[in-house]
Amino acid sequence: MIEIKDKHNCVGCEACGAVCPKECISFNYDSEGFVYPVVDKAFCIDCSRCDKVCPVINRYPSSLPRSVYAAYSNNEDIRRLSSSGGVFYELARSVFSTGGTVFAVRFDKDWNPVYDRCERLEDIIPFLGSKYVQAYPGDTFANIKTLLKNGKTVMFVGSPCYVAALRRFLKKEYDNLLAVDFICHGVPGTKVWQKFRSCYADISDLRNVGFRDKSNGWRQYSLLLEKKNDEKLIFSLKNNLYQKGLISGLTLRPSCYKCPAKEFRSMSDITLGDFWGVENVVKIENDNKGVSLITINSRKGESFYEKADIYSLRVDYPKALKYNARLIESAHINGKREKFFNDIDKKDILENLEENLRYGYLDKKLHKYRLKVYTIKRALHLLKNKQRE
């Protein structure tokens, strides 16, 4: 029976709840704003289905990708609306052309990210773009299983830990499933996001939220809050406290500091990411419109990718890995994380973020040391792993 004694050991995938025959697992928010399972022991029959499906208890082996690309959509509008190169859109387009269904993440009416299905290309726009907040699967895994059994092609896009959970939940390989994950830094919870959002706009006043607005270029990591009265608030990385909290490891879910799905342990077919450092890896136009780093991890991934209309340049994996540590290394916990969450309900969120995001001399030293350690990690990863069949 699932029992969360250490919060690092739960990614919040809700797969345990989805398999429980007694429906005795519920999910509650903790004081940091992340969801965890709780078992009603009075109804539990000790069948251990929940333990068997858990992607933290049962990890897949690590591997190397089969091929790696610098890529983007040939459609300029789509590239602008997407976080990186718009490859998600092109894969979705290809899946729809065969009558398939896509499961991905859009905002709900309260500007929280939610999983939903999409059946038509004309409905896909709300699903474009990264929402840097944890979305929970709900009944997504069960719905996917039903469609797969009925022979429908399904593309699921999720964090690596959720793709691993879906694989465990399905128990067998389906030729009609395309499992896509992304290079994952980690996720903040809805509590931090909603507190931050409320400093600038009421839910009902917002017309659009973009975590990766490209008005000032792809590399700026700009957050856009667009109001119904046409006012636009754009926070570029320098003054984007929300994004800084995420990148500096202050606001993430505990499991993200010990991610169970790095090094391609998710068993995804394709991985999408931003191609940081692309200018050092391959000759490509430096137009700051967004380039995706794509890794193809399985033969099935290869065949889906070949059918999509994507501008692609093949690149050397070790070179790409040098600039994209999150493929294999978890985010580092910020030493002030505990203090930040202790104060989450006591202090103004902006003050709390600002106070705990100061970067000092010791942080710089630590950063340099971590870069050296990463060189060793990278070498070991390349040495010990093989490609999947």
Ligand SMILES: Cc1cc2nc3c(=O)[nH]c(=O)nc-3n(C[C@H](O)[C@H](O)[C@H](O)COP(=O)(O)OP(=O)(O)OC[C@H]3O[C@@H](n4cnc5c(N)ncnc54)[C@H](O)[C@@H]3O)c2cc1C
């Ligand atoms: C929480 C998070 C952390 C990330 N961390 C990194 C990183 O460290 N390094 C890196 O290179 N790339 C990271 N990415 C991936 C990157 O931001 C882009 O999503 C990816 O490059 C795909 O871009 P695109 O232009 O092809 O598609 P986009 O149009 O940007 O598509 C984004 C896809 O991600 C899905 N999605 C959006 N938000 C969520 C969410 N909260 N949970 C699950 N799925 C979601 C959408 O439904 C869509 O399918 C992260 C993404 C997320 C959501």
Ligand code: SF4
């Ligand atoms: S052991 Fe079985 S009955 Fe008990 S919580 Fe887990 S899945 Fe449910």
Ligand code: SF4
């Ligand atoms: S990781 Fe998923 S399956 Fe495991 S305990 Fe947490 S919610 Fe349940």
Ligand code: SF4
């Ligand atoms: S960092 Fe790992 S545990 Fe955290 S959301 Fe991403 S895949 Fe899941």
